[in-house]
Amino acid sequence: MSASGTIHGVGLGPGAADLLSVRADRLVRGTRQIAYFRKKGHTGRARSTVDSLLRTDAVEIAMEYPVTTEIPLDDPAYNACLQAFYADCTERLAEAARGGEDVVVLCEGDPFFYGSFMHLHSRLSGRVPVEVVPGITGMAGAWNATGLPITWGDDVLTVAMATLPEAELARRIHDTDALVVMKIGRNLPKLRRAVAAAGREDAAWLVEYAAMPEQRVTRLVDAENVAPYFSILLIHGQGRRP
Structure with missing residues (x-):
């Protein structure tokens, strides 16, 4: 783990760029590898929020949900689909961090409050360094x-x-x-x-x-x-x- 970069789950707040914390702003502006969730065919609210803050050489890692409302929540296929999705995202982020660079994962609101990043955090912990930056909910x-x-x-x-x-x-x-x-x-x-x-x-x-x-x-x-x-x-x- 010592040679690995850190994966930062960064809370962006409710959706306005000027409501980011100082720490979140610093990480978003300074980190080259930027990951975020989005619905297929959409930019994603998290990515739109930081549009003016990213480095010109930013490497973007878009994680596109395979399903949102197409399958009922109580259908076993829903969980199976998302489990495979989060497993894939985990491998992509871990591989990026193993290259020695930090990775910022953009999170709407707070990463630990009903956010998708929680599912990555539990899978990444113990494999690569992971830190969380709180955000306004x-x-x-x-x-x-x-x-x-x-x-x-x-x-x-x-x-x-x-x-x-x-x-x-x-x-x-x-x-x-x-x-x-x-x-x-x-x-x-x-x-x-x-x-x-x-x-x-x-x-x-x-x-x-x-x-x-x-x-x-x-x-x-x-x-x-x-x-x-x-x-x-x-x-x-x-x-x-x-």
């Missing part, structure tokens, strides 16, 4: 976009995925003080029903593309019934305060 960008604190005093904050079963979503929405729901997309109609079942429709906000040029903040009751991938639902806590 997308949910922090979202609640700041509303101009309201997400929690007060003793509020309990729940982070849930819209991919959960409807009844489970409704239970968690009902039982928490403050709420963040991610991975919305085509699950928005189900999420709407769950929020309504929990009796919290009037308190819910939908934030699309938080901290990005396309940012849009809407009360859920006024939102359309479709949402882009970069969407987060929020319910702000109303807890103890002086």
Whole structure:
């Protein structure tokens, strides 16, 4: 491992280049080998975020997802496909690092918060040096976009995925003080029903593309019934305060 370069999982924050940390900015600007995930046929949000920061001699390692929404999450083929994909990405990055150069893996938000880099980190650890640079999460960008604190005093904050079963979503929405729901997309109609079942429709906000040029903040009751991938639902806590 001593002769190997280091693989850096670099959190880019919610999607604006000026929200990178100083460390993230330094690594992105200074490292020649830059890796990132993207959907086939797309540039990828992570790559777009750093477009003006890369070295002129940058070597780009694009890791294209073999599947996104084409196969249901509970289909065994989905896991099998992604396992093979992450294994291949691991070998590509390890080989690049073994050449002695560092490699930066661009990560939307924070690398250890529901990010794809986690699947590489667990496979690379012990094989080559791996380090992580924290980033501002997308949910922090979202609640700041509303101009309201997400929690007060003793509020309990729940982070849930819209991919959960409807009844489970409704239970968690009902039982928490403050709420963040991610991975919305085509699950928005189900999420709407769950929020309504929990009796919290009037308190819910939908934030699309938080901290990005396309940012849009809407009360859920006024939102359309479709949402882009970069969407987060929020319910702000109303807890103890002086």
